[in-house]
Amino acid sequence: MQTKKTLCRFILAAAVSVAALPAFAQQNSASSDSVMIKKLFDNALTSQESYENLRYLTKNIGARLSGSPQAAAAVEWSKQVMDKMGLDRVYTQEVMVPYWVRGDKEIGRINNSKLIGSADVNILALGSSVGTGTQGLSAEVIEVKNFEELEKLGKRKVKGKIVFFNRPFDNTHVRTGAAYGGAVDQRGGGPVAAAKLGAVGVLVRSMTNDMQDVAHTGNTRYEEGVAKIPAAAISTKDAEKLSALLKDDENLKFFMRMTCETRPDVLSYNVIGEIKGSEKPDEIIVVGGHLDSWDVGEGAHDDGTGCVQSIEVLRLFKELGIKPKRTIRAVMYMNEENGLRGGRKYAEEAKAKGEKHVAALESDSGGFTPRGFGMDGDKAQLAKFTSWKPLLAPYGLHDLLAGGGGADIGPLKGQNNIALIGLIPDSQRYFDYHHTEIDTFETVNRREMQLGSASMAALVYLISEHGL
CATH class of the missing domain: 3.40.630.10 (Zn peptidases)
Structure with missing residues (x-):
């Protein structure tokens, strides 16, 4: 009888040990991983x-x-x-x-009646952009925050102008990548959307949540069958300046010179x-x-x-x-x-x-x-x-x-x-x-x-x- 009880205890203990093996192996593996990660x-x-x-x-x-x-x-x-x-x-x-190839350093300049002469601003050609030619480009500016605003303006108000996309980052996002994602479409698709309405150039507010004098480049895209127009990023500080001046003078002109080209x-x-x-x-x-x-x-x-x-x-x-x-x-x-x-x-x-x-x-x-x-x-x-x-x-x-x-x-x-x-x-x-x-x-x-x-x-x- 004692032998039978001892045998039962042995079988039970063995069963418990076998059941515990996966947990033991998992614990041992985690310990080994922890050591290696350290x-x-x-x-x-x-x-x-x-x-x-x-x-x-x-x-x-x-x-x-x-x-x-x-x-x-x-x-x-x-x-x-x-x-x-x-x-x-x-x-x-x-x-x-x-x-x-970017070519010469870009020139961006605001000309309006409120200024004595003109104000130079910081711009950078967007990647893949065409150039303006060595003589540069001068035209009136029209400001929009999104593509819907641009469409509402229509060809009559856009034709012959430089479209200024001025939608800032949404700084309520804790993860700044989300703010970038909410603004970058104007850089990628802005030139095509503006060209379809007869614009001659595009300025895009730089893709940053900071207020800076530095312009941020980045690639843009063109579309087969749509005119390729020059496109540049403007620094956030200068975007604010241009926006403020436009409120006082809707007829101000912007001069941009870029000699970039695709080889x-x-x-x-x-x-x-x-x-x-x-x-x-x-x-x-x-x-x-x-x-x-x-x-x-x-x-x-x-x-x-x-x-x-x-x-x-x-x-x-x-x-x-x-x-x-x-x-x-x-x-x-x-x-x-x-x-x-x-x-x-x-x-x-x-x-x-x-x-x-x-x-x-x-x-x-x-x-x-x-x-x-x-x-x-x-x-x-x-x-x-x-x-x-x-x-x-x-x-x-x-x-x-x-x-x-x-x-x-x-x-x-x-x-x-x-x-x-x-x-x-x-x-x-x-x-x-x-x-x-x-x-x-x-x-x-x-x-x-x-x-x-x-x-x-x-x-x-x-x-x-x-x-x-």
Whole structure:
């Protein structure tokens, strides 16, 4: 009888132990992940390498608009940097890109009866804009806040004038990206809408929540069959000045001179480095930023930081001897700013080769303190993603949100149920510098940028270990 009782107790204890195994394994896995994430952050925060990479890219190469000699130099530089890291593979991917040239420094000038002479203002030609000709363009100005106002004016009031789109950011948005999204349509679609009504030129209030003398460029679009008219951004302070003067003098004239032009397409490259997965090499995790930048400033926050952070992810894995289960690729995309051809080319080739991408992570919101990530994925992917919050929150990564991604990884959407992820840095200062001459190396805080690198590496590690 005693033997039977002892046997029952043994069987019961064994059953309890077996039932506890999954929970124990899960706890042990979380502990192991926590240790590795700490190592990634420790290494990133004590290394100078990514910051020195950014210094070289911005100071030695500088502005890198697609098709330019500087863009070509950036391609060669990023390939050399990754070649020296001892990765499993480093290669380039051909892509034909547009080559738009700004030309002479732009001239913007207000002429009206309320001024003694004229007032010079700060303007920048929008990317892809046509020029005014060397003689410049002078015309009366008509101000609108949106496309509806423009349509109501009609051809009779718009023809022969410069349309001034003056819709500001909605600064009630805490996330400044939402304010940008609510205003940027006037930059992208303004010239076409104005040209359809007979306008001869366009001015667009700069895309920033700050009140500045600095003008912000950015790409615009033309439409087949619609006249191409010159388009420029005007600084927010000068937009306020022009608006105030228009209230007193509806007949004031604006002079603009821009010698920009689009030249024939140029052969360029995406640059790709990878570490092969040890268990599932056919499952690919992409991390990347765009190598090109606007031709003013140094392209530090947009998107030098995203590029060096992506390279840093690979360095951290190599430095710490981490053998990822899945293949990790760092992609330096070309031509995000005025064409997105690099992102499209990468997605086209991935599809043609039948590659299986499980996740793509993009850093293209500046090198500021990371707050978390946004993911575009299905319910199961989002559940797995948010389950990692206890591991990431100690490093300030509290925002694991539904909805995210990035422009360059966007073309991958729909391939193999891929999850698209965007790094979310603190957004309050980004649009101070975005697309301007003041987007320089000095505006990047080393530790903030390094925290972003480590955050990306931590998430890539978790996806590589556990999948989505």
